[in-house]
Amino acid sequence: MSRKSMREEDILKLYNKGLSDEEISKSLGISIWTVRYWRRKYGYKPNPHHKKCPICERYFRDFGKKKYCSECREELRKIRGLRFQIIKKIRYHLYYLLDNSPEVFWRVIKEMEEEEGPEFVKLITKGMNLKSLSKTN
Ligand SMILES: [Zn+2]
Known part of the structure; x- marks a missing residue:
């Protein structure tokens, strides 16, 4: 298995877990552009960011700049x-x-x-x- 396809597999695995481009790039230590490249190659839409609500401390996902859960x-x-x-x-x-x-x-x-x-x-x-x-x- 080549290096590239391993990376591709890792990206897709994390994408399918619901991680955002930024989260995938951080967790794999690769650039966000690489993540975007592979995601777009498959025609996948980006996953929303995972955030912790500072009030209830529950995790929620959101694309925008929302600070608190719904x-x-x-x-x-x-x-x-x-x-x-x-x-x-x-x-x-x-x-x-x-x-x-x-x-x-x-x-x-x-x-x-x-x-x-x-x-x-x-x-x-x-x-x-x-x-x-x-x-x-
Ligand atoms: Zn909350």
């Missing part, structure tokens, strides 16, 4: 949506306070700042027009 991405989407809803709700209550009892509003803001930090207050009040109001406070 299940965790779905969870993150839900959490982001929920976070946005919570912030909206808090702002709604703050506006109510601002309109009906500004002194309580500013006390709440001050307490929030002390307990959660100025970054939190900045996030919660982002988009609220407070600059002109704070002068009158």
Whole structure:
């Protein structure tokens, strides 16, 4: 058996296991161009990369730059949506306070700042027009 056909066999074996071009090239210590050459010779499509999800630590395969597995991405989407809803709700209550009892509003803001930090207050009040109001406070 010639050297070339052994390499070809190794590449195809790993390809059939589901490894991506990059993974095959790394595991055999050959260039990615060699892997691509042989894969294309057989008309095979590239396998997606094998990645470890940093949240659930499960392995998943993906062609793109996705960092998390599909299940965790779905969870993150839900959490982001929920976070946005919570912030909206808090702002709604703050506006109510601002309109009906500004002194309580500013006390709440001050307490929030002390307990959660100025970054939190900045996030919660982002988009609220407070600059002109704070002068009158
Ligand atoms: Zn995950």
